[in-house]
Amino acid sequence: MASLSFSDLTFHWPDGTVLFDGLDAVVGTCQIGLVGSNGAGKSTLLRLITGELTPLRGSITVPGHLGHLRQDLGMRTGQRVDTVLGIADLRAALHRIERGTGEPDDFDTIGTHWQVEDEAVALLGKLGLDYVAGSAADLDRTLDTLSGGETVLLGLVAELLREPDVLLLDEPTNNLDVAARARLYEVIRQFSGTVIVVSHDRELLDLMDGIAELRAGEIRSFGGNFTEYERIVEQEQAAARAAVRDARGDVRKQARELVDARTKLDRRARFAQKMQDNKRVPKIVAGLRKNAAEVSAGKLRNSHIEKLDSARDTLDHAEELVRADRQIRIDLPGTRLYPGQDVIELRAAELANGPVVDLRVSGPERIALTGRNGAGKTTLLRRIVAEPPMVAWRLLPQRLDVFDEERTVFQNVAEAAPHASAEQIRGQLARFLFRGADADIPASALSGGERLRAALATLLLAEPAPKLLMLDEPTNNLDLPSLAHLTQALAGFEGALIVVSHDARFLDDIGVTRTLELTPEGLVE
Structure with a gap:
């Protein structure tokens, strides 16, 4: 092929x-x-x-x-x-034939796909x-x-x-x-x-x-x-960083030698001028010596300048090989919760899809909310905010619909943080990689990864700062460097966290203290 x-x-x-x-x-x-x-x-x-x-x-x-x-x-x-699934027309034709109302075109539509429903159901089951x-x-x-x-x-x-x-x-x-x-x-x-x-x-x-x-x-x-890719890249980056250190050292060395050479040449020139002023040598001899010294000095100076330029070129090339990937840098507000401080109290809360749940959260707990697809995890988060919680909270929904699509990233954050100055907002947005004109892009024009960054910025920079963060699949659409920084930021967050995620490594990295599975019977510790 x-x-x-x-x-x-x-x-x-x-x-x-x-x-x-x-x-x-x-x-x-x-x-x-x-x-x-x-x-x-x-x-x-x-x-x-x-x-x-x-x-x-x-x-x-x-x-x-x-x-x-x-x-x-x-x-x-x-x-x-x-x-x-793209089989609606096939099914409609099949059902008309089964009812005895089929037309010749229906047979053409079906072709050889008489088992299309069974095939679709089987593949869905797989x-x-x-x-x-x-x-x-x-x-x-x-x-x-x-x-x-x-x-x-x-x-x-x-x-x-x-x-x-x-x-x-x-x-x-x-x-x-x-x-x-x-x-x-x-x-x-x-x-x-x-x-x-x-x-x-x-x-x-x-x-x-x-x-x-x-x-x-x-x-x-x-x-x-991917593990092998990471190993290769890390080896290359270690070598590149070492090359940069060596190149910087050589630049410093060549710069010092150029300064030393100029100092010696200046000293020789002053000595020769003094000898000539004191008439210790004939004028014609002094002139010849001066010309020869200038030629020699020029060669020496040019040699050191060339070495310094070469060292700088080597440093530039070495620095090009060191990756400086743009990464999110999040400073979450210091919103400390104390042990025993009440955050959530749900009693016999009935969810739309059936389960009845009891949930109590206190202090800076870190809860992983798990369960099969369709169990109602997102529904439970919505039920929690309907009470609402006992502290300032923010919810990052799975669909990231937390901002006005027609407004820019800057305008969305400015609305959520009305007391912050434009300079403060733009400074914070730069940490989410929305620098300069990037902050003036309408939310509707953002890519998947950009939407997540914009949603995080809108929630985390809002007033008042959250003491409870509820995150519904927060790692979706994040590149790996940004995922690492999100993990670091959440690991240092001093409030309570409820995170819906199926990424076991991510949950481990942010220090989950409780895991709750949502089942048809309710929450299971």
């Missing part, structure tokens, strides 16, 4: 920003993890592959049929499951969605009855039903519980075509055959999984 390839791929945004300029790369028939910082162009590259965006120059060769699981899925809450569509009748359900994780899996089933040769997956494990992730991993393992995965899920990236790093408009390929 031919390989997915890019030839002279060039793409600029309408404002003139260059994303790719003459990109050449080949991806074989294997499973590749595409990594890079937020804004590097990972999702844009996938959209170029699908033809959703058109390059300014160059070409992309895609072998066979293409499938694409988008990060935002592009689904409407009122859509039916069979519409998302991904653990048998409780979404355990029978053909359940294919009539609408998306507003599904959780975020169920919707992601449904989108993957829709792509697999089209039997693609190349499968593009943009953050496929967002919102998935542990069991669902395991099933998705197995489906990807069994896929026989080319897979390109954009993800911050380290476990998923460790299943890949190779890693492709997108950086500064270029793709660099690494053999092995």
Whole structure:
């Protein structure tokens, strides 16, 4: 089978920003993890592959049929499951034939797909969605009855039903519980075509055959999984940092030697002038000596200047090899809670999907809220804020709908923090990587990773500062460096945390003290 390839791929945004300029790369028939910082162009590259965006120059060769699981899925809450799966017309034709009201066109529509309902239900079951569509009748359900994780899996089933040769997956494990992730991993393992995965899920990236790093408009390929990629990059960075230290030392050395040389030359020149002034040597001899000294001094001075310039060039090259990735730097407010201080008190609270829960939170507890997709974790968070909690709180929802879409990032934060000056707000936004004109982008124009940063900024910079943070899948769409900084910030937060996440490593890193599983019977410690 031919390989997915890019030839002279060039793409600029309408404002003139260059994303790719003459990109050449080949991806074989294997499973590749595409990594890079937020804004590097990972999702844009996938959209170029699908033809959703058109390059300014160059070409992309895609072998066979293409499938694409988008990060935002592009689904409407009122859509039916069979519409998302792309089988609504097939089912309608099939049902008309079964009722005896079919037309000749219905037979043409169905073709050989007489078992389409059974195939769809079986594939949904393979991904653990048998409780979404355990029978053909359940294919009539609408998306507003599904959780975020169920919707992601449904989108993957829709792509697999089209039997693609190349499968593009943009953050496929967002919102998935542990069991669902395991099933998705197995489906990807069994896929026989080319897979390109954009993800911050380290476990998923460790299943890949190779890693492709997108950086500064270029793709660099690494053999092995993500752990091997990290090892190689860290070794290279250690060598690069050592080279910078050596180069800086050489620059200092050459600068000192140039100063010493100039000092000696100046001393010689003063001595020669003194000798001439005292007429200790004939004038013609003094002139010859002076000319010779100037030539010698010029050569010596030029030699030291060249050495210093060379040392500086070496330092510049060494510094270029040291990565200075843009990363979120969050200073969470000092909102300390004391042991025993009441935060939440829920008694016999009945959730819309059935469970009745009791929940008491006191002091700076760190609670991981777990449960299968569709168990009602998001519903429970909404129930908590409906009471409301006994302290100042902020909720980061899964859909990140915390701001006015038509307002800029700056305007959203300014509304949430009315007593902060414009300079203070812009200074804080810079820590979330919204620097200069980036802070004036409308929320509706933000990418997935940018939306999360904007939502975090809007919540965490709001007044009053939160003593309780409730985060619903906060690691979705974060690049790995930003994930590390979010982890560090939350690890130092002195208030209470309730975090819905299926990322076990993330939960460990932020120091979870209690884990509560939401079941049909309620919360289980």
